[in-house]
Amino acid sequence: MHPDVLSAMALPLTGHLDPYFLAILDQINEMLRTVFVTQNLLTFPLSGTGSAGLEAALVNTLETGDTAVICVNGVFGERLCEVVKRCGARVERVEAPWGQPISPDDLARTMQRFPQARLVAAVHAETSTGVENNPAALGRVIREHAPDALFVLDAVTSLAGIPVNLDSCHVDICYSGTQKCLSVPPGLSPVSFSERAFARCQTRTTPTQSWYLDVSLIGRYLDASQRAYHHTAPISALFGLHEGLRRVLNEGLEARYRRHRAAGERLQQELKKRGYQLFAAEGARLPQLTSVLLPDGVDDAAVRNKLLHEQGIEIGGGLGAYAGKLWRIGLMGENATDEVVDRLLDALPS
Amino acid sequence: MHPDVLSAMALPLTGHLDPYFLAILDQINEMLRTVFVTQNLLTFPLSGTGSAGLEAALVNTLETGDTAVICVNGVFGERLCEVVKRCGARVERVEAPWGQPISPDDLARTMQRFPQARLVAAVHAETSTGVENNPAALGRVIREHAPDALFVLDAVTSLAGIPVNLDSCHVDICYSGTQKCLSVPPGLSPVSFSERAFARCQTRTTPTQSWYLDVSLIGRYLDASQRAYHHTAPISALFGLHEGLRRVLNEGLEARYRRHRAAGERLQQELKKRGYQLFAAEGARLPQLTSVLLPDGVDDAAVRNKLLHEQGIEIGGGLGAYAGKLWRIGLMGENATDEVVDRLLDALPS
Numbered sequence: 001m002h003p004d005v006l007s008a009m010a011l012p013l014t015g016h017l018d019p020y021f022l023a024i025l026d027q028i029n030e031m032l033r034t035v036f037v038t039q040n041l042l043t044f045p046l047s048g049t050g051s052a053g054l055e056a057a058l059v060n061t062l063e064t065g066d067t068a069v070i071c072v073n074g075v076f077g078e079r080l081c082e083v084v085k086r087c088g089a090r091v092e093r094v095e096a097p098w099g100q101p102i103s104p105d106d107l108a109r110t111m112q113r114f115p116q117a118r119l120v121a122a123v124h125a126e127t128s129t130g131v132e133n134n135p136a137a138l139g140r141v142i143r144e145h146a147p148d149a150l151f152v153l154d155a156v157t158s159l160a161g162i163p164v165n166l167d168s169c170h171v172d173i174c175y176s177g178t179q180k181c182l183s184v185p186p187g188l189s190p191v192s193f194s195e196r197a198f199a200r201c202q203t204r205t206t207p208t209q210s211w212y213l214d215v216s217l218i219g220r221y222l223d224a225s226q227r228a229y230h231h232t233a234p235i236s237a238l239f240g241l242h243e244g245l246r247r248v249l250n251e252g253l254e255a256r257y258r259r260h261r262a263a264g265e266r267l268q269q270e271l272k273k274r275g276y277q278l279f280a281a282e283g284a285r286l287p288q289l290t291s292v293l294l295p296d297g298v299d300d301a302a303v304r305n306k307l308l309h310e311q312g313i314e315i316g317g318g319l320g321a322y323a324g325k326l327w328r329i330g331l332m333g334e335n336a337t338d339e340v341v342d343r344l345l346d347a348l349p350s
Numbered sequence: 351m352h353p354d355v356l357s358a359m360a361l362p363l364t365g366h367l368d369p370y371f372l373a374i375l376d377q378i379n380e381m382l383r384t385v386f387v388t389q390n391l392l393t394f395p396l397s398g399t400g401s402a403g404l405e406a407a408l409v410n411t412l413e414t415g416d417t418a419v420i421c422v423n424g425v426f427g428e429r430l431c432e433v434v435k436r437c438g439a440r441v442e443r444v445e446a447p448w449g450q451p452i453s454p455d456d457l458a459r460t461m462q463r464f465p466q467a468r469l470v471a472a473v474h475a476e477t478s479t480g481v482e483n484n485p486a487a488l489g490r491v492i493r494e495h496a497p498d499a500l501f502v503l504d505a506v507t508s509l510a511g512i513p514v515n516l517d518s519c520h521v522d523i524c525y526s527g528t529q530k531c532l533s534v535p536p537g538l539s540p541v542s543f544s545e546r547a548f549a550r551c552q553t554r555t556t557p558t559q560s561w562y563l564d565v566s567l568i569g570r571y572l573d574a575s576q577r578a579y580h581h582t583a584p585i586s587a588l589f590g591l592h593e594g595l596r597r598v599l600n601e602g603l604e605a606r607y608r609r610h611r612a613a614g615e616r617l618q619q620e621l622k623k624r625g626y627q628l629f630a631a632e633g634a635r636l637p638q639l640t641s642v643l644l645p646d647g648v649d650d651a652a653v654r655n656k657l658l659h660e661q662g663i664e665i666g667g668g669l670g671a672y673a674g675k676l677w678r679i680g681l682m683g684e685n686a687t688d689e690v691v692d693r694l695l696d697a698l699p700s
Contacts, residue, residue, distance in 0.1 A: 006361070009360050010356040010357055011356070012356070013535055016536070018664065047398060047399055047537065048398050048402065048562060049583075050582070051561070051581040051582075052397075054562075059559075079561070087559075177582070179582060185584065185586035185587075186583065187537060187585075187586065207435075209436050209437075209559040210560055211432055211436055212398060212405045212563075229669075230401075231402075232401075232536045236537065236587070237586070237587060
């Protein structure tokens with residue numbers, strides 16, 4: 001985190017209906033629209049982590065018996081399936097192997113079989129594998145084959161690191177997290193709902209199963225003409241997000257994407273030079289999250305513990321079937337710099 | 351907030367699986383057990399506000415067709431009913447007029463009619479009315495008439511302000527908020543589940559409708575022998591809570607209760623002397639939240655705006671049918687002092 005973001009977390013508090021705070025909240029929502037590249041009025045930080053955003057996207061739009069098409073090529077696609085089931089809805093999966101992106105053609109074939117699907121969800125940046133799925137291509141397929149289906153995009157690890165353009169990609173609902181490329185402490189989930197997605201939330205036949213995440217109710221607090229109490233906003237976290245977004249826009253989205261791209265490519269090229277094998281398919285590699293297979297004979301836990309305790313560097317291990325076989329190296333937000341890349345390369349076993 | 355709590359919010363971050371952070375989390379849970387006065391192993395801060403705690407208490411324990419007995423004498427009792435319905439469960443209400451506590455005899459009569467109730471829920475400190483419901487008396491009634499029913503207690507505005515004794519009051523599930531008497535920024539909900547409550551969560555026939563609030567899954571992250579990833583913990587908020595709890599225990603619970611009691615009684619006596627009429631029934635008045643009827647001819651919004659903008663003092667207005675007719679004055683945590691009482695009294699219209 002940048003020190004200015006941390007300092008903002010420690011600002012004196014106001015009430016959650018204080019005009020000063022409400023002006024800050026309105027500014028946050030406006031900055032989020034710029035970062036999501038959307039005109040969506042209902043764009044705001046949800047009072048929970050990215051997983052709460054995932055849940056909000058689904059519980060507000062699905063009802064018992066609905067069909068949801070879910071793109072699955074990693075842990076977070078699986079999590080979407082799990083939450084769909086808890087909504088009493090049916091999951092139709094479009095799969096790709098871990099390390100590969102979802103094929104838009106595969107999605108098209110599934111959409112032809114399920115044109116009545118209520119929504120289609122995909123993960124933009126699969127944090128478990130380092131793979132980017134292509135929202136523009138997926139969005140086109142959905143609009144062509146199932147124009148009434150909502151397009152739900154998980155942008156937890158992509159927002160403010162690689163281009164996320166909600167409106168031009170036909171995304172109806174997007175959720176993110178603060179602790180990835182936004183470089184703000186974890187705890188909030190920026191979300192955005194298109195007008196037609198919000199209309200679906202308000203015209204459903206049963207109330208959503210989550211009162212806490214009910215966007216119809218939260219929308220009445222966000223609306224300056226109503227400001228109806230729903231729950232107490234997490235003021236300090238929002239002050240931190242405000243400063244983090246200010247820094248993102250001060251740098252500029254294009255410059256920020258370039259910085260992430262440059263740092264990620266540098267790391268990936270250097271790793272290849274050193275004989276490491278990258279895991280994610282070429283052409284779909286995220287710059288902000290590099291997945292690399294463990295070299296033969298390297299002890300996963302020993303290396304990661306040594307990095308953490310001796311160098312203060314944390315890298316992620318593999319998840320699921322790739323536990324002990326993969327490293328996941330983040331270069332997100334403030335960390336997406338040449339200096340950080342070099343520090344890590346110096347510390348890695350050669 | 352005390353400046354030390356705000357400073358803790360700005361500490362450099364660690365990962366959510368970093369051993370340093372996990373030790374802090376274990377200490378938080380241990381301190382929460384002391385503050386809740388419980389031996390419950392499953393005691394932790396949920397990653398959402400008090401309303402998320404309310405939802406977690408119900409969605410983890412109720413299934414479709416269950417009956418829940420809800421004590422209702424204010425806004426937060428109504429909210430419990432709303433969430434029960436969203437679980438597909440049936441609500442049986444035990445009511446008291448706003449300003450009056452729930453009668454244990456009324457609860458006993460309802461329990462005799464619904465001995466099969468899966469749970470009974472009550473709000474300890476009704477923030478909408480300034481009334482205390484008696485957890486010891488309600489807990490005895492529940493154990494006597496429906497020993498299998500779980501007792502759910504809302505301690506959002508009571509924890510660390512007035513005595514909350516989970517184990518001696520037979521409370522099975524309790525949830526609170528950080529921004530009331532704990533004097534920590536809003537954003538977390540300390541919760542505690544008894545062993546039998548947790549067993550119910552794990553033996554339900556259908557998965558709980560909320561993945562984010564599923565305590566079976568969260569329990570696997572909290573358990574040092576598993577530490578299974580569920581969602582990213584809100585690190586900064588937890589650093590703030592750690593410092594806040596340290597301050598609470600450093601003062602001592604009894605001393606803290608005395609301080610709240612003294613400040614609240616001083617305010618209530620002075621208001622009566624000045625001709626104000628207290629709203630909450632005598633004998634059930636919360637010290638940390640004083641409700642008072644507006645004197646004739648006083649303009650609610652004008653006075654509260656003047657206090658906020660000229661004196662930096664925020665008092666709450668009435669909710670629901672009492673909008674414009676009631677003030678709700680909080681003296682919680684750091685604010686429960688004679689100095690704060692005197693500053694308010696000097697600023698109020700005489």
